[in-house]
Amino acid sequence: IKRLSNRASIISPSATMSLNAKTKALIKSGKNIINMSVGEPDLRPPMSASLAGIQAIVNGQTGYTPASGLIELREAIAQYLVEKTGISYEPTQIVASAGGKQPLYNTFQVICDEGDEVILPSPYWVSYPEQIKLAGATPVIVRCDETTDFKMGPEQLAQHISGRTKAVIITSPNNPTGSVYSREELKEIGLVLKDRPGIYIICDEIYDRFVYEGEHVSLVSLFPELSDRIILTNGFSKVFAMTGWRLGYTASSLDIAEAISSFQSHATGSPSTISQIAGIAAFDSFDESMVAEYRNRRDLLLSGLNKIEGIECSVPQGAFYAFPKVSNFIGSEFQGKQISDINQFCDLLLEDQLISVVPGSAFGEPNNIRLNFAVSTELILEAIQRIRNFTEKLN
Numbered sequence: 001i002k003r004l005s006n007r008a009s010i011i012s013p014s015a016t017m018s019l020n021a022k023t024k025a026l027i028k029s030g031k032n033i034i035n036m037s038v039g040e041p042d043l044r045p046p047m048s049a050s051l052a053g054i055q056a057i058v059n060g061q062t063g064y065t066p067a068s069g070l071i072e073l074r075e076a077i078a079q080y081l082v083e084k085t086g087i088s089y090e091p092t093q094i095v096a097s098a099g100g101k102q103p104l105y106n107t108f109q110v111i112c113d114e115g116d117e118v119i120l121p122s123p124y125w126v127s128y129p130e131q132i133k134l135a136g137a138t139p140v141i142v143r144c145d146e147t148t149d150f151k152m153g154p155e156q157l158a159q160h161i162s163g164r165t166k167a168v169i170i171t172s173p174n175n176p177t178g179s180v181y182s183r184e185e186l187k188e189i190g191l192v193l194k195d196r197p198g199i200y201i202i203c204d205e206i207y208d209r210f211v212y213e214g215e216h217v218s219l220v221s222l223f224p225e226l227s228d229r230i231i232l233t234n235g236f237s238k239v240f241a242m243t244g245w246r247l248g249y250t251a252s253s254l255d256i257a258e259a260i261s262s263f264q265s266h267a268t269g270s271p272s273t274i275s276q277i278a279g280i281a282a283f284d285s286f287d288e289s290m291v292a293e294y295r296n297r298r299d300l301l302l303s304g305l306n307k308i309e310g311i312e313c314s315v316p317q318g319a320f321y322a323f324p325k326v327s328n329f330i331g332s333e334f335q336g337k338q339i340s341d342i343n344q345f346c347d348l349l350l351e352d353q354l355i356s357v358v359p360g361s362a363f364g365e366p367n368n369i370r371l372n373f374a375v376s377t378e379l380i381l382e383a384i385q386r387i388r389n390f391t392e393k394l395n
């Protein structure tokens with residue numbers, strides 16, 4: 001008897017979420033673990049957002065909202081987007097959803113058909129390939145490496161376009177690499193896509209306010225004429241440290257927004273009313289000092305990592321991840337055991353030094369590991385020491 005659908009059988013669990021669960025269980029059992037695996041900021045959400053959430057509960061503002069979210073929230077999002085991109089989205093073009101994940105899931109569901117292809121530069125965020133497959137489409141991976149700071153160039157993109165290409169994903173700043181596409185680079189990407197009217201461009205901007213050098217540029221601000229093909233996704237988890245509140249959104253052309261809203265109205269309904277009210281308050285309370293704080297932590301981690309023999313790490317310009325290359329250690333021996341791949345490297349690092357990091361294989365890059373540097377400076381210093389201790393034991 002076949003107990004699971006074909007759809008369920010092709011999906012693997014989120015590697016980062018399961019690693020985080022394993023790490024938290026070890027912490028609970030009393031182990032002194034440094035958890036650099038999860039993509040979560042260690043700071044608190046803005047107090048104004050927390051208070052607005054509490055007030056919403058106390059005031060009984062806890063009923064259903066429209067499936068696409070409260071109009072006041074969508075107006076606040078539109079206001080943010082016009083300042084950032086110059087594009088005036090109507091609130092009807094914006095759909096609020098649960099976290100940064102659901103906007104992307106919804107998008108693939110409403111634009112992809114069986115057999116479509118979605119171009120996905122690697123290293124990529126873990127959930128894209130699974131979400132693309134769940135929509136019946138196929139991820140077409142474009143492998144990018146440190147020679148281009150893990151960014152996809154225009155020729156690479158053009159080479160991977162086929163008659164079946166339905167969409168391209170651009171994530172800037174990127175998870176896991178922290179790469180940020182410059183204005184020039186985005187122009188080149190846009191020029192490739194300009195004359196290909198059947199291709200959507202999904203721009204995941206969930207880390208948009210965490211840029212440490214230069215600026216964050218939205219593709220849609222450079223190519224307003226493509227705005228009916230650009231689906232912008234964003235969320236509150238990272239920049240407002242509101243991971244558990246589950247709030248995010250898409251901004252798109254009206255037909256896509258309406259399809260997403262209908263889809264969501266049956267799948268989940270709106271995101272939590274309490275979170276939406278908190279989200280409106282968050283918009284006025286972005287803490288700029290977080291950016292300087294994370295830049296300092298990044299610099300501390302980077303200088304420590306690059307001093308360890310055998311490790312190379314390019315400088316992440318955004319987000320809060322470092323993605324060092326550790327492939328020099330694959331094939332070496334730890335206490336008589338050969339390290340055969342990156343997963344084993346991370347397992348042994350956790351076992352021996354009690355530090356949890358994500359193997360790059362989860363992001364399509366088996367030479368690297370991802371470390372979240374949104375942890376305290378004390379932990380960063382301790383982490384560097386533990387990684388050094390571990391690599392010194394390898395031969």
Ligand code: PLP
Pocket residue numbers: 039098099100101102125171174175204206235236237238243246247248
């Ligand atoms: N997009 C990217 C690039 C991410 O890194 C993440 C979270 O790690 C998400 C989307 C999903 O965000 P959320 O946790 O709010 O669902």
